[in-house]
Amino acid sequence: MHVVQVDERVAPAGDPDRNLTHLRESLGSAPLTEDHLHAMPVEQADLEAGARSYARTLEQIGGTPPRIDLAHLGLGPDGHTASLVPDDPALDVLDKDVAITGVYMKRRRMTLRYPMLNRSRRILWLVTGADKAAMLLRLRAADASIPAGRVSQDQALVLADRSANGEKS
Numbered sequence: 001m002h003v004v005q006v007d008e009r010v011a012p013a014g015d016p017d018r019n020l021t022h023l024r025e026s027l028g029s030a031p032l033t034e035d036h037l038h039a040m041p042v043e044q045a046d047l048e049a050g051a052r053s054y055a056r057t058l059e060q061i062g063g064t065p066p067r068i069d070l071a072h073l074g075l076g077p078d079g080h081t082a083s084l085v086p087d088d089p090a091l092d093v094l095d096k097d098v099a100i101t102g103v104y105m106k107r108r109r110m111t112l113r114y115p116m117l118n119r120s121r122r123i124l125w126l127v128t129g130a131d132k133a134a135m136l137l138r139l140r141a142a143d144a145s146i147p148a149g150r151v152s153q154d155q156a157l158v159l160a161d162r163s164a165n166g167e168k169s
Contacts (some may be wrong), residue, residue: 008107009109018042133164
């Protein structure tokens with residue numbers, strides 16, 4: 001098994017803003033060696049070169065064009081997913097599997113692009129919180145006006161808590 005990142009904030013190693021920091025904590029004592037956990041190279045000075053390098057890593061793991069078995073995604077209250085955020089120029093990058101975004105919430109990010117995500121064999125959405133209820137409806141409707149709505153729903157499963165579904169506890 002190989003674990004790849006869907007997106008990552010440009011921040012130093014071990015920074016609490018890094019998804020990798022939380023991923024390693026979540027995996028805990030899982031029997032996964034470091035050569036099977038593929039961190040996005042966001043500490044490189046040349047982020048574009050890092051994105052190209054990560055795309056090559058994905059090809060080594062998942063073939064050409066690369067496919068991943070399962071993409072785990074979240075949904076932001078503004079409709080973003082995988083650092084694909086509203087109005088970012090990276091939204092329209094369709095000729096690369098990995099791209100660099102502009103600044104969002106004080107950080108640039110490296111992210112998988114729609115072509116890569118949409119080749120995933122399965123998509124698992126985990127959506128929590130009442131602040132996501134409106135966007136969850138739009139996601140389920142495949143509303144392409146929000147970034148998350150541009151991710152293929154063909155092989156997707158959405159797990160949402162009651163508050164995200166608009167239910168009162």
